[in-house]
Every structure is written in C-alpha cells, then in structure tokens.
Amino acid sequence: MKSRRLALASLAILLAFTVIAGVHPLATPAVAQEATKITVKVTDSGLDPETIEVEQGKLVEITFIWDHKAYPNEEHIMVLEGYNVESDKIDAQHKEATIKIVANKPGTFTFKCDLECDLHDFLQNGVLKVKTGSGGGGAALTKTKISIEPAAISIKDGKVTVNASLLDDKDQPIPKGDITFFINQSFAGRSGLVEIGEERTGPVGQARFVYEPTLTGTLKLTAKFEGMGIYDASELAVDIPASRAFQAEFGESVLPASGHSQELVELKDWAPAALISLIALIWAAFIFILYQAWRVSRVGDGGPGGDASA
Amino acid sequence: MNASERQQRLEERVLAPLTGFSQTWFIWTGCLIALSVLGFIAYAYQVRDGLAVTGMGDDVIWGVYISNFVFFSGLSMAGTFISAILRLTGAEWRRPLTRFSELTTVAALSMCALMPAIDMGRPDRLWHLLVYGRLESPLLWDILVIPTYLAASLIYLFLFLIPDSALLRDRTGVRVSGARHRLYSIFGVRWRGLPEQRRRLELGGTIMMLMIIPLGVATHSVVSWIFGLTFRAGWNSTIFAPYFAVGALYSGTAMLITVMFIFRRVYHLEEYLTEKHFQYLAILLAAFGIIYLYFTFAEYLTVTYKLEGGEDLLLGELFFGRYAPLVWFGFFGGQLLPVVIAAIPKTRTIPLLVTVSVLANIGMWIKRFVIVVPSLSLPLMPYAWGVYTPTAAEIFITIASFAGFALLITIFAKLFPIISIWEMTEGWEEEHSAAEVPPAMPPAQLAPQG
Numbered sequence: 192m193k194s195r196r197l198a199l200a201s202l203a204i205l206l207a208f209t210v211i212a213g214v215h216p217l218a219t220p221a222v223a224q225e226a227t228k229i230t231v232k233v234t235d236s237g238l239d240p241e242t243i244e245v246e247q248g249k250l251v252e253i254t255f256i257w258d259h260k261a262y263p264n265e266e267h268i269m270v271l272e273g274y275n276v277e278s279d280k281i282d283a284q285h286k287e288a289t290i291k292i293v294a295n296k297p298g299t300f301t302f303k304c305d306l307e308c309d310l311h312d313f314l315q316n317g318v319l320k321v322k323t324g325s326g327g328g329g330a331a332l333t334k335t336k337i338s339i340e341p342a343a344i345s346i347k348d349g350k351v352t353v354n355a356s357l358l359d360d361k362d363q364p365i366p367k368g369d370i371t372f373f374i375n376q377s378f379a380g381r382s383g384l385v386e387i388g389e390e391r392t393g394p395v396g397q398a399r400f401v402y403e404p405t406l407t408g409t410l411k412l413t414a415k416f417e418g419m420g421i422y423d424a425s426e427l428a429v430d431i432p433a434s435r436a437f438q439a440e441f442g443e444s445v446l447p448a449s450g451h452s453q454e455l456v457e458l459k460d461w462a463p464a465a466l467i468s469l470i471a472l473i474w475a476a477f478i479f480i481l482y483q484a485w486r487v488s489r490v491g492d493g494g495p496g497g498d499a500s501a
Numbered sequence: 502m503n504a505s506e507r508q509q510r511l512e513e514r515v516l517a518p519l520t521g522f523s524q525t526w527f528i529w530t531g532c533l534i535a536l537s538v539l540g541f542i543a544y545a546y547q548v549r550d551g552l553a554v555t556g557m558g559d560d561v562i563w564g565v566y567i568s569n570f571v572f573f574s575g576l577s578m579a580g581t582f583i584s585a586i587l588r589l590t591g592a593e594w595r596r597p598l599t600r601f602s603e604l605t606t607v608a609a610l611s612m613c614a615l616m617p618a619i620d621m622g623r624p625d626r627l628w629h630l631l632v633y634g635r636l637e638s639p640l641l642w643d644i645l646v647i648p649t650y651l652a653a654s655l656i657y658l659f660l661f662l663i664p665d666s667a668l669l670r671d672r673t674g675v676r677v678s679g680a681r682h683r684l685y686s687i688f689g690v691r692w693r694g695l696p697e698q699r700r701r702l703e704l705g706g707t708i709m710m711l712m713i714i715p716l717g718v719a720t721h722s723v724v725s726w727i728f729g730l731t732f733r734a735g736w737n738s739t740i741f742a743p744y745f746a747v748g749a750l751y752s753g754t755a756m757l758i759t760v761m762f763i764f765r766r767v768y769h770l771e772e773y774l775t776e777k778h779f780q781y782l783a784i785l786l787a788a789f790g791i792i793y794l795y796f797t798f799a800e801y802l803t804v805t806y807k808l809e810g811g812e813d814l815l816l817g818e819l820f821f822g823r824y825a826p827l828v829w830f831g832f833f834g835g836q837l838l839p840v841v842i843a844a845i846p847k848t849r850t851i852p853l854l855v856t857v858s859v860l861a862n863i864g865m866w867i868k869r870f871v872i873v874v875p876s877l878s879l880p881l882m883p884y885a886w887g888v889y890t891p892t893a894a895e896i897f898i899t900i901a902s903f904a905g906f907a908l909l910i911t912i913f914a915k916l917f918p919i920i921s922i923w924e925m926t927e928g929w930e931e932e933h934s935a936a937e938v939p940p941a942m943p944p945a946q947l948a949p950q951g
Binding site for chain 1: 652663
C-alpha cells in the first residue's frame with residue numbers, strides 16, 4: 192500500500208514537471224543551448240551555399256567567410272532580413288564574421304550583402320529556410336532592456352539629447368541595436384505614438400538621440416527595440432521636459448507654455464465628439480421623417496388621426 | 502381647361518412612357534448596360550492586379566477617379582438644393598423641375614459615392630476606414646457626410662414620390678407587371694390624399710427641405726477640405742469651401758438643363774417644360790457662373806500676387822505649361838462662354854443653352870482635374886515633376902460611371918413619372934382657387950378614382 196502511494200506521488204511529481212515543461216517547452220537560454228553552426232562562403236561567383244535550412248527554435252550561428260580570388264578589394268556586411276541582424280564587415284583582412292539568431296520565426300528569409308560592392312547583384316540571393324520544428328525544445332531569446340537614466344537626458348538650446356543604453360539580461364551592452372523613439376502625441380481627442388527618429392547603438396550599447404521638440408510641457412518619450420538575432424524586444428517610456436527652440440532663444444515671454452494654444456488643443460479635443468453628435472442628430476431626424484412616412488400608411492387604421500372619412 | 506382636365510392630359514403624357522418599351526429605349530439602355538459592364542470588367546482587372554494598372558503612382562496619388570468624385574458631388578448639389586430652395590420660397594415655376602432635380606442628385610451622388618471606393622484599389626479598405634479611420638482626417642468626414650447626404654436625397658426623393666406612386670398604383674392596374682404594381686404599392690404607402698396624410702407628408706417634407714440645404718453645403722465644403730486642409734501648392738486656399746459649393750451649383754444647374762432638354766425631346770414634354778423654365782434656369786446658371794468666375798479671379802489673384810514657393814511653378818504649368826490647353830479651355834469654354842450665353846436674353850435660346858450647359862460640365866470636369874492632378878504632380882522636394890496619364894482601365898471606369906449615371910436616370914424614368922404630377926395638379930388647383938370665389942374644394946386630387 193505504501194509503495195503504491197509512493198508510486199502515485201512520484202507519478203504526480205512527474206506529471207507536474209511535464210506540465211511545467213509543456214507550458215515552457217524545454218526552452219533554454221540562447222547562450223546555454225548548443226548552436227547549429229553553418230558556414231557560408233562569399234565567393235567571386237556568389238554565396239556558397241545560397242540556401243540554408245534550419246529547424247525552428249534552434250540557436251543558429253551563421254559564419255560568413257570572405258573567399259574572393261579575383262576581387263581582393265571586396266568588402267561586405269551581410270544582413271539577414273526578418274531577424275534584423277547584420278554581421279561585422281568582412282574583407283581581405285577580416286575574413287570571418289558570425290551572426291547569431293534564435294530561429295523562432297518559421298518561413299523564408301533573405302540574407303545578402305548590404306554594401307554597394309562590385310559583386311552586389313550576385314550576393315542578394317541567400318535564403319534561410321526556417322522549417323517548423325518537430326515540437327522539441329527550443330532556445331529562448333535573451334531578454335533585453337533599455338535604460339535611460341535621468342542624467343542621460345540633457346537640454347540645450349531647446350534640443351533634448353537622450354542617451355539610451357541597450358543591455359542584455361546580464362547588463363552587457365548590445366551593439367548594433369536599432370532603437371526607435373516615439374512621443375505620445377494627442378490630437379483632437381485621440382492619442383498615439385508618433386515616431387520621431389531612430390538611432391543605432393554603438394560598441395558600448397548606447398544610442399544618442401537628439402530631438403528638437405515643437406511642443407511645450409512634459410512629453411512622454413518611448414524608446415523601442417524590436418529585437419535582433421538572439422535578443423528579445425524591449426521598450427521604455429520616460430518623461431522629458433520640452434520647450435520650443437525659439438522659446439529657449441527668445442525667452443518664455445514670447446509664447447507662454449500654457450497659453451491660448453492649449454485652449455485650442457482642448458477645443459480640438461471636443462471636435463470629434465461634436466461631429467459624431469451632429470451626424471447622429473441628422474440621422475435621428477431621418478428616422479423621424481421616415482416615421483412620418485410610415486404613419487402616412489397607418490392613417491385610416493384607427494390610429495391617431497386615422498379617420499379615413501376625413 | 503380646368504384642373505382635372507389638365508391633370509388627365511398630364512397623366513396621359515407623363516404616364517405613357519412608363520408602360521411601353523420602344524426599340525430606341527432598348528438600344529439606349531443596352532448601350533448603357535454594356536458600357537457599365539465594360540467598366541465593371543475594368544474594375545475587376547484593377548482589383549486583381551492592383552492600382553498598378555492605373556496611371557497613379559507615389560507622387561500623383563489621385564487621378565480621374567477623384568476628379569470624377571468631385572465632379573459627381575458637384576452635380577448632386579444643384580438638384581436637391583434647387584428643388585428645396587424653390588419649394589421653400591414658393592416659386593411656382595419649380596413644379597415640373599423638382600423631380601428632375603431630385604433624380605439628378607440621387608444618380609450623381611450614387612456614382613460619387615462609388616469613386617473613393619474604386620480609388621482605394623481594394624474594396625476591403627473601406628472597412629479599414631471605418632475601423633481605423635481618424636476623425637481628424639477630412640477623408641473620414643467625407644465618409645460620414647456623403648452617405649448622410651445620399652440618404653437625405655433618397656428620403657427627399659421618396660417623400661415627394663409618395664403621391665405619384667399611389668397614383669400609379671391606382672391607375673396603371675393591369676398595364677404593368679405584378680412586381681411593378683407591388684413596387685408602386687410599397688412607395689405609395691397607402692396614400693389616399695387624406696388631410697392627416699397630407700399633414701404628415703408636409704411635416705416630413707418641410708424638415709427635409711430645411712435639412713437638405715445645409716447638408717448639401719456641408720458635403721461640398723467637406724469635399725473641398727480634402728484639398729484645402731492639405732499642405733499643397735494650389736490647395737492652400739481659405740475660399741475652397743464656398744468656391745466648390747458655387748462650382749457645384751453651377752455644374753449641377755447645367756446638368757439639370759441638359760437632362761431636362763433630353764427628356765423634353767424624348768418624352769415630348771414641351772407643354773410642361775416650357776421655354777420659360779429654361780430661361781429661369783439660364784438666369785440661375787448665369788448667376789452661379791458669375792459668382793464662380795469671381796471666386797476664380799479672387800483665388801488666382803491672391804496666389805499669383807504672392808507667388809509663394811511652389812505656387813509659381815504650379816501656376817506656370819497651369820497657365821503656360823502642359824496643362825495650359827485644359828485650363829484655358831475650361832476657363833473660356835466652360836465658364837466664360839456659358840455665362841455670356843446664359844446672361845444675354847437674345848442668346849438664351851434652348852439649343853444654345855443646352856450646348857453651353859454641356860460645355861459648362863465638360864469645363865467643370867476639367868476644372869476638377871486641374872485642381873487634383875497638377876498640384877500632386879508638383880514635387881515637394883527638388884525632384885522631377887510627377888507624371889500622370891489615365892490608363893485604359895481608368896478611362897473605362899470613368900465612362901462606366903457616366904453610363905451608370907445615365908442608366909439610373911433612364912431606369913427611374915421608366916418606373917416613375919419624370920414630372921411630379923401631384924405638384925403640377927396642386928399648382929393648378931391653387932391657381933383655380935385664387936381665381937374663384939368662394940374657393941374650390943380642398944385639393945384631394947390624388948384620391949383614387951373610380
């Protein structure tokens with residue numbers, strides 16, 4: 192009996208582990224999983240091989256090898272579309288560059304040279320096919336975060352400079368990451384993110400973005416990283432103080448931050464509601480008129496005014 | 502001839518075309534259907550291959566479809582607007598014209614509403630407009646106001662069609678098919694000309710008359726703001742809304758003259774659509790034309806005087822460049838000549854009036870085209886001018902839209918009286934009542950006979 196209980200308990204624990212594993216099926220950090228390594232030669236006649244296949248969920252390392260004979264001055268930067276990743280430059284001196292991805296998106300993706308080299312047209316046909324996996328384990332994307340410290344925001348001559356850092360889960364900098372900046376803009380009752388620029392992180396994972404606001408007051412700045420290779424997406428919103436450039440130049444007295452313009456903005460906020468109300472009113476009148484036409488057909492049926500002998 | 506004899510004569514004349522089908526009618530309708538089908542095939546081709554089959558590109562993003570849209574919206578203005586204004590002011594001469602006006606409005610507005618959908622390329626984008634559209638955009642204002650104006654015009658047409666539909670229900674009998682008889686019964690809403698029925702119809706009609714005038718003005722203002730609220734040379738104008746509204750009245754009046762002339766000839770309505778009606782409409786045409794010329798002058802003077810960046814290039818192209826033949830023809834042939842002919846009593850003859858009315862509408866279509874296309878062709882950056890030439894698909898769809906406009910009028914005129922019988926009779930009875938003492942019986946001319 193005791194051994195039966197023990198067996199049942201073991202089974203329950205095993206079941207619990209299976210369920211947990213099922214929720215997050217054998218996902219392991221990208222760095223912990225063994226990578227599928229692929230080599231692509233960049234030759235005088237094109238890419239070799241042109242097509243590579245990997246299984247979905249695998250950590251993949253693609254190494255591009257400069258292998259020219261007749262074109263010693265060729266240099267290339269290889270990009271893989273769909274995964275937003277690009278290699279370091281390869282040339283006669285630096286012959287190898289590796290990109291890493293977690294192949295989490297199934298489909299066909301192009302890899303190609305992104306420089307205007309002599310062989311440019313021959314180096315546009317690389318294809319990475321990510322086949323839907325058998326349901327086995329997969330590598331997880333490395334978590335990332337964007338950091339903008341208060342000290343990283345400075346204002347001079349009406350321009351706001353923001354230094355955004357892109358870091359991985361071990362606070363290591365991520366270079367070559369594209370960070371897109373937005374401000375939360377509201378107009379006539381609606382609000383949304385309006386893109387105001389994009390910057391790429393340098394070797395220490397920092398992107399410097401300069402913005403010249405055309406609005407006054409405190410603005411909500413959102414920085415977004417859409418993910419790249421083995422890195423997951425992340426975003427951060429911070430408040431930045433803003434004033435018009437000409438205000439900084441001529442002083443606050445020219446146009447106060449909260450003046451008539453603010454009233455106009457508030458007035459515009461009412462516009463959509465007013466428009467919808469007006470249209471609704473017109474349609475209500477249509478219904479009333481059609482009701483009159485319907486009443487015409489009921490006259491004489493004993494309803495109000497329904498005296499057929501009139 | 503008393504009112505009842507006059508009514509009988511009018512009924513004979515107006516109802517006769519409804520029951521017979523001539524060979525000419527079949528040929529005319531067949532041609533219109535064929536042209537519409539060709540346009541539909543061109544549209545199917547456009548849906549399959551995308552807007553690449555049109556002459557539009559990433560610089561000139563609007564072409565003949567939007568020109569047609571503005572043109573048809575203009576045609577729609579005059580009809581109901583004129584009908585409502587004349588009814589409200591009690592102008593007696595309106596009576597034979599009102600149905601033409603209302604019909605022209607509905608037919609034009611139906612074609613107008615189709616054009617943005619065709620211009621979008623993929624029809625499912627219309628749904629996106631409703632779901633993702635932003636109310637801040639004049640494009641969405643258009644999407645709201647055009648169906649509203651169309652609904653108003655349909656209701657307006659329907660209301661004043663009720664007594665005539667009841668008349669058809671009671672008079673046509675076995676001379677029409679069962680389906681048509683049912684149609685007349687539905688549109689006749691059991692109308693028997695009872696005082697309570699008249700009261701309710703008058704109430705609904707008066708509200709519609711009061712509503713349709715601001716709605717018409719709003720529609721054409723919104724159409725103008727699609728351009729006027731966009732940063733583009735040639736569109737930066739504060740007077741675009743009234744400019745478009747007056748242009749709409751001008752082209753709509755010209756179309757009314759043309760449509761009336763055709764029906765007068767084909768249906769032999771000379772007794773009812775007299776020279777006097779054409780004379781009055783000519784005066785309206787001249788008045789709207791003069792105001793439109795004034796707006797044109799004011800618009801170009803301010804722009805030409807200031808010559809802001811971009812405007813000088815655009816004006817050069819318009820007046821002396823590749824659009825010059827269109828612009829000058831539009832001005833002289835489409836505006837000046839019709840105004841002169843319509844304004845001088847001696848030249849205000851029906852054939853001349855019809856000729857200049859057609860010219861006025863050709864000129865107004867050209868005017869819409871030169872408002873839309875050259876401004877978009879003008880590069881915003883120091884690049885080459887955009888080039889736009891309508892393709893076969895666009896031309897077929899445009900022809901089909903005009904054929905569709907004519908087809909709607911043709912089919913309506915085969916189903917319903919093109920002259921409002923009850924309004925004509927009402928006028929005669931009022932005339933009779935005023936002449937006799939004591940006054941005649943209250944009008945009950947639409948009670949079923951026999």
